Amino acid sequence: MVHYGGITIEWLGHATIRISDGETVAYIDPGRYGVLDGYPGGDGDVVCVTHDHHYDSDAIRRVAREDATVVAFEGINSHRIGRDVERLAALPYDRRTVDDESDIAVGDVIVRTTAAYNEPDGPHVRASGEPYHPKGLGCGYHVTIGGVRLFYPGDTDVLEGHDRLDVDVLCPPIGGAVTMDRHEAADLAVALDPDLVVPVHYDTFEAIETDAKAFAAELAARAVPVALDGYSSLR
Numbered sequence: 001m002v003h004y005g006g007i008t009i010e011w012l013g014h015a016t017i018r019i020s021d022g023e024t025v026a027y028i029d030p031g032r033y034g035v036l037d038g039y040p041g042g043d044g045d046v047v048c049v050t051h052d053h054h055y056d057s058d059a060i061r062r063v064a065r066e067d068a069t070v071v072a073f074e075g076i077n078s079h080r081i082g083r084d085v086e087r088l089a090a091l092p093y094d095r096r097t098v099d100d101e102s103d104i105a106v107g108d109v110i111v112r113t114t115a116a117y118n119e120p121d122g123p124h125v126r127a128s129g130e131p132y133h134p135k136g137l138g139c140g141y142h143v144t145i146g147g148v149r150l151f152y153p154g155d156t157d158v159l160e161g162h163d164r165l166d167v168d169v170l171c172p173p174i175g176g177a178v179t180m181d182r183h184e185a186a187d188l189a190v191a192l193d194p195d196l197v198v199p200v201h202y203d204t205f206e207a208i209e210t211d212a213k214a215f216a217a218e219l220a221a222r223a224v225p226v227a228l229d230g231y232s233s234l235r
Contacts, residue, residue, distance in 0.1 A: 002227040004169060004196050007146045011229075012036065014204040015054050015155075017171055018044075018063075021146025024108055028141055028152050028171075031059020033204050044068050046106050047093075050116060050154040051138025052076055057086035060093075069094040069106045073113075073139045100139040110144040114162065116154035124157060124178055132178040142167075151192070155179050155201065163191035170194040173201030174215055175208025182215040189224050197226045 002009045010018040013035030019026045026046040030036060032054060041063040049055050049072045057078075060070060070088070074097040078087045088095065096104060102113040116138050118124040118131035125131050133155045140154035142165060150169040153162060158180050170189055173179035179201055180188070189197050197219060202210045216226040 002196070002198060005146070005148045007148045009150070009169060009171075009196075009198050009227075011171075011198055011200055012039065015050075015173070015201045016059075017152065017198070017200060019143065019145055019150060021148075024145060026109055026143060026145055027063045028143070029054035029154075030063045031056030036062055039063075046071060046109050046111070048111065048141050048143070048152075049073065049076060050140065050152075051133070052081050053133075053138075053155060055081060055085060055088070056083075057088075057091060060091060064093055066092075067094075069096060071096045071098060071104070071106060071111055071141075073097070074099055075137060098139060102139075108145070112142040112144075114140040114142060114151075114153065114165070115159050116140040116156035117159070118157050118178070119159075122157055124176075124180075151194075152200075153180075153188075158184050158188045162188060165192065167192045167194045169196045169198060171198050171200050174199040174212065175202035175204070175210050177207040179208075182210050182212070182218070186215060186218050186222070186224075189219055190222050193224065195225065197224060199226070199228070 007021045015029040024045045025043045027044045028048045044063040047070045070093045100115045117135040118133045141152045151167040152171045172185035174182040174185045219226045
């Protein structure tokens with residue numbers, strides 16, 4: 001758990017993070033790959049989901065309060081997901097659907113969205129040349145909670161406009177293969193100059209294994225603070 005500016009940020013594994021200002025709790029992309037096995041949950045006021053790959057209805061039920069609001073990208077389609085999941089409409093929560101240019105308030109939390117995709121002529125494509133995350137599949141989230149602005153780009157390359165956001169905390173994917181890698185994420189962090197970087201989406205499986213400590217060291221050398229499990233270069 002990392003403390004910054006009156007909020008706590010926890011990377012729970014793979015793409016799952018929990019953010020709290022002591023009164024309101026938000027989760028982004030909860031679940032998948034057993035990251036919530038044994039996790040108590042049940043405290044989420046706002047649950048944000050970026051795209052099909054991270055839609056996990058059981059995980060949402062695990063982390064959400066009874067009166068929670070689920071914010072989900074409009075393109076999420078349970079019929080297209082090759083896993084046993086409930087339809088989003090079947091979940092017993094208030095729901096807000098967003099595109100990749102939304103700006104909404106959910107209680108005291110401001111949720112803005114950003115584009116998230118792999119460039120078709122970039123390095124993060126399948127052998128067929130199809131992007132792992134084509135444009136229109138999902139979004140990233142820029143969440144303001146307790147006055148702290150946290151940017152979670154989602155499963156994406158670094159895209160035009162990402163480096164112009166106002167960000168206090170950056171939570172980039174660093175695993176590469178299907179998203180930006182640690183070097184691209186480091187360059188984005190330098191451009192944004194946040195007060196803290198908490199990386200996600202790495203080491204879950206072989207394709208996205210990376211050297212997180214090398215990522216942290218690279219940013220520390222460039223005067224950008226990073227927090228990992230067991231490591232922090234906070235100013």
